[in-house]
Amino acid sequence: MTYTKQPQTDAYSLILEAIDVGIYKPGDRLVESDLAERFGVSRTPIREALQRLETQSLLERDGRSLIVASLTHNQMSELYVVRRELEGLAARLAAQHATEEEIAVLRAMVSADDALINDPAALARANRRFHKQIHLASHNRYLVQQLDLVHRTMALMATTSLAAQGRGEIAQGEHDGIVSAIEARDEGRAEAALKEHISVAFMTRLKQDADARERAE
CATH class of the missing domain: 1.20.120.530 (GntR ligand-binding domain-like)
Known part of the structure; x- marks a missing residue:
């Protein structure tokens, strides 16, 4: 799936959609620079989106990395x-x-x-x-x-x-x-x-x- 350049405020929605459609699956590591390149936005809104997703328990920490959370x-x-x-x-x-x-x-x-x-x-x-x-x-x-x-x-x-x-x-x-x-x-x-x-x-x-x-x- 390819993405055209989006407004920076869409970073959260773009990452969430990528998880929803299975581009990123439980256990996959999310890297700011990779996400910024994929979605065509700067790293600041990506960082803010990742923080928001972590707060919502959709992402979790694995050492210093953020990964897509899994459900028990x-x-x-x-x-x-x-x-x-x-x-x-x-x-x-x-x-x-x-x-x-x-x-x-x-x-x-x-x-x-x-x-x-x-x-x-x-x-x-x-x-x-x-x-x-x-x-x-x-x-x-x-x-x-x-x-x-x-x-x-x-x-x-x-x-x-x-x-x-x-x-x-x-x-x-x-x-x-x-x-x-x-x-x-x-x-x-x-x-x-x-x-x-x-x-x-x-x-x-x-x-x-x-x-x-x-x-x-």
Whole structure:
């Protein structure tokens, strides 16, 4: 992936996106000079961005170096517990407050994303866009802020659960059910559908991790 020269204030977003799309994976070392060259910005905003990412626990110290943080099993479990509750609340509020236009956008996203079922990386990007749209449709700025933090931390997972065999098609069906509940203004069903969606994603990821450990033995 190549980058054109960006405003220096974008350094944080550029590094975060690079982690999110897997250019930098957990354990990778981030070097100021390399990042400045890659993104076409000076080292000062890069340094400030790295400090911010470290404060948010997305980077951690390895001696004098900063590396992309890794999530332990317990940290991942804790993250999914919080994500499940917050996402469920977002769906409930979206069923209350989403405009007809916002619901139409969600429906269009589900239809368009069906074409990405066999492309896990593209579907993962579309999945993040879909969930963000639900967050915004909640019309609750504080909830959106908390979910942004959760999803930033999700970037520390080196793989996507959507890469599991058959998961993309199942997830799309779950998305369809979530939007149907929001369309019907059924707050309880929307919340339950989204919470179940996150639970299934978590179970899928746990199985992926178990399979990876088995292969490594």
